[in-house]
Amino acid sequence: MEIHHIPVLFDEVLRFAELQEGGVAVDATTGEGGHSEGLLRHFPRCRLVCFDADEGIQQKARQRLAGYADRVQFVHTWFDEGLPRAEEWWQEKPRFILMDLGISIFHYVESGRGFSFQSEEPLDMRLSLGDSITAADVVNTWKEKDLADLLWKFGEESLSRRIARAIVSTRLKERIESAKQLADIIWEAVPPAVRHGRLHPATKSFQALRIAVNHELERLESALGKAFHVLAPGGRLAVISFHSLEDRIVKTAFREWAKECICPPEQPKCTCSRLALAKDLTRKPVVATEQESLANPPSRSAKLRVIEKLRDTREEKL
Numbered sequence: 001m002e003i004h005h006i007p008v009l010f011d012e013v014l015r016f017a018e019l020q021e022g023g024v025a026v027d028a029t030t031g032e033g034g035h036s037e038g039l040l041r042h043f044p045r046c047r048l049v050c051f052d053a054d055e056g057i058q059q060k061a062r063q064r065l066a067g068y069a070d071r072v073q074f075v076h077t078w079f080d081e082g083l084p085r086a087e088e089w090w091q092e093k094p095r096f097i098l099m100d101l102g103i104s105i106f107h108y109v110e111s112g113r114g115f116s117f118q119s120e121e122p123l124d125m126r127l128s129l130g131d132s133i134t135a136a137d138v139v140n141t142w143k144e145k146d147l148a149d150l151l152w153k154f155g156e157e158s159l160s161r162r163i164a165r166a167i168v169s170t171r172l173k174e175r176i177e178s179a180k181q182l183a184d185i186i187w188e189a190v191p192p193a194v195r196h197g198r199l200h201p202a203t204k205s206f207q208a209l210r211i212a213v214n215h216e217l218e219r220l221e222s223a224l225g226k227a228f229h230v231l232a233p234g235g236r237l238a239v240i241s242f243h244s245l246e247d248r249i250v251k252t253a254f255r256e257w258a259k260e261c262i263c264p265p266e267q268p269k270c271t272c273s274r275l276a277l278a279k280d281l282t283r284k285p286v287v288a289t290e291q292e293s294l295a296n297p298p299s300r301s302a303k304l305r306v307i308e309k310l311r312d313t314r315e316e317k318l
């Protein structure tokens, strides 16, 4: 049986994408094309630019969306590299940009690149195979302190030092090649009480490695500004994040754009007369309903934030 990725917060995304009159949308993380298909079906006049860093999964989206070929352009690219050129494909500024961050079920079950800690697959974790550094390179070559810092910073792993020590002592004996091998090292490294919790003890370390190998947080930070810049005034940027590190970056950028006054907080009266660049449409992030959380467990950690672009510059109020 083929397993498909179920798009999260699907109805909510469609509700925020005001494309009834047509216009261009960018699906910056197309994956298997679940959200893209929804947009194409729901808005018969919209046209799409579909990005993905992973050629393998993009092939699946191409097949799935073949019936909409006259309204879709596929581009194999990282979103931070594609977004500045988003106007090129339809000669029009996008009115909607979607980023559904992270990876898809495809990566865990089909990619063969070691995203799942139960697999004997090579410890690779690259989304784009053109990129050089793999997760195996990181665990086999980084200094113990750098490894521990990585697990702490990108995995929020409180046992980072212990795990880094175990990785380094194993690799003195043999190179760490497979995902399962690494997961077993982590399992052995953590106290027995931690082994049978809600999450597998390797979950956070795997997240940290994936983020590092694909430069996920740097790419997100840089892509948000580029998305905002290329968006048509009145257009919307919607981002679905899955962990607090991503959400913090999105929240901070959106707050900054939606801020009207930029006077120092201790100043009693506003003298800057600045206009907000955007309207924050989700001051609190939209999360999955109980029904969706039960039907699709990965949706439990999803947070959707949306802003509407008002203008390009903070020109002064009259």
Ligand SMILES: C[S@@+](CC[C@H](N)C(=O)[O-])C[C@H]1O[C@@H](n2cnc3c(N)ncnc32)[C@H](O)[C@@H]1O
Binding pocket: 005, 006, 007, 008, 028, 029, 030, 031, 032, 033, 034, 035, 036, 051, 052, 053, 054, 057, 077, 078, 079, 080, 100, 101, 102, 103, 104, 127, 216, 219, 220
């Ligand atoms: C959660 S999945 C998207 C699922 C999709 N919305 C659907 O409904 O099928 C995220 C996708 O984004 C891609 N991706 C992750 N980071 C990316 C980046 N910085 N640039 C481009 N694609 C990226 C991954 O390869 C993956 O296919």
